[in-house]
Amino acid sequence: MSCALRVNDVSKRAKDFQILNHVSFELKRGEIVGLIGPNGAGKTSIMKILVGLTRNYTGEVDLSGVRDIGCMIETPNFYPYNTGYQNLMYFAGLNGVGKKKAKELLELLGLTDAADKNVKAYSLGMRQRLGIAQALLKDPDVLVLDEPTNGLDPEGIYEVREYIRKIADEKNITVLISSHLLGELEKMCDRAIMIKKGEVIQCMDFHGDRKRQIAYVIESLDTEAVERILRENRYQVLSQNEKEVRIGISEEEKNDVAKLLASHNVVLTGLYEASETLEDTFLELIKD
Numbered sequence: 001m002s003c004a005l006r007v008n009d010v011s012k013r014a015k016d017f018q019i020l021n022h023v024s025f026e027l028k029r030g031e032i033v034g035l036i037g038p039n040g041a042g043k044t045s046i047m048k049i050l051v052g053l054t055r056n057y058t059g060e061v062d063l064s065g066v067r068d069i070g071c072m073i074e075t076p077n078f079y080p081y082n083t084g085y086q087n088l089m090y091f092a093g094l095n096g097v098g099k100k101k102a103k104e105l106l107e108l109l110g111l112t113d114a115a116d117k118n119v120k121a122y123s124l125g126m127r128q129r130l131g132i133a134q135a136l137l138k139d140p141d142v143l144v145l146d147e148p149t150n151g152l153d154p155e156g157i158y159e160v161r162e163y164i165r166k167i168a169d170e171k172n173i174t175v176l177i178s179s180h181l182l183g184e185l186e187k188m189c190d191r192a193i194m195i196k197k198g199e200v201i202q203c204m205d206f207h208g209d210r211k212r213q214i215a216y217v218i219e220s221l222d223t224e225a226v227e228r229i230l231r232e233n234r235y236q237v238l239s240q241n242e243k244e245v246r247i248g249i250s251e252e253e254k255n256d257v258a259k260l261l262a263s264h265n266v267v268l269t270g271l272y273e274a275s276e277t278l279e280d281t282f283l284e285l286i287k288d
Helices: 043-050 084-094 099-108 124-135 154-171 182-188 223-232 251-263 278-285
Strands: 003-014 017-028 032-036 058-062 069-072 142-146 174-178 191-196 199-205 213-220 236-240 244-248 268-276
Touching (some): 032 043, 032 154, 043 142, 043 174, 069 124, 084 099, 084 124, 099 124, 124 142, 213 223
Parallel strands (some): 032 174, 142 174
Antiparallel strands (some): 003 017, 213 268, 236 244
16 A cells, blocks of 8 residues: 655654654555554644644654545534534535535435434434544545544444444545544554654554454563563564563564574573454553
8 A cells, every 4th residue: 555644753842741752654545543542642633733733843744645634633513403414515615515525425424314304413423423524525535533432332433433444445545543442443443553652652553454463472581681682673572571572573583583582592481472452552552
C-alpha cells in the first residue's frame, strides 16, 4: 500500500508542558490505524494537527498525497428537531455536495430507514454514524475519528465498528481512530500506534488479521542485558521485566536472535512463541 500521509518529528508545547515530543509515523492508503494511549497522552492533539485545527507546532505533516480529510473530533452536534436527512443536507450544502451524496452516505452508514426521523429520537450509536456520514461528505482520502464509540452500548459499538471497516474496505479510505476500548480496536484495525506522554512508544502490526500479534518470549537470568543487546541490534522489544523480554520477530528470525545473544554470552532459559493481545502490550508499555 502507498503512503497516504506522513507525520515527521512533530512536537507541540504549551507553556511549561510538552504535549507532543518528536512524534513520527505514517498512514497507508486503505488501512485502519488505532491511536492508543492514556488520557493526556496527546492523541487528540495529534488529530487536531492533522485536520488543521492546531497550527502551533514544530515538525512536518506531509499531506501532499491527500486530497481531503474528514474528521469527527468531538461528539457530533445536530439540530435535534430536524431529521437525519435534513441535517445531512444542511452540511452537504455547506460542503457544496448534492442530494445524491447525502442519500448515498445514509445508505452506507445504515441510516436510510431512520433518515426521516428527528435526530432527537436517534440512539447515540445512530448519531455517531450520522457524524461519520457528515465527515464523509467531501469524499475524503483520510478519515480521523476521536473516540467514535465513546458512551455506546455493545450493540452500538458493534454497529460503528462494522461500518468503519466497511468504509475502509469499500472506499479505500485511510482511517485513524482513537479509543479506550482496546479489544474493539484490535478487531477493527490493521495497526496500532501507542503514545505515552506525547511520545510514540510502540507500533503494532496485526498483519491483516486484526486480532493478535505474535510475540516471542525470551527468558533469561539477565533480562536487562537481553533488552539492551536486542535494542542495539534494532529488534522490536515489546516489553521487559526481571523474568522475561518480549520481542516482535518472525519465525525465521528466532535462530538469529538466539545466536546473537549467545555471542554476547547471555544464557537463555527459554525462547518460545506467545500470543500477545493489544491490551496486554498496552498495559505493559504504559507502566511508569
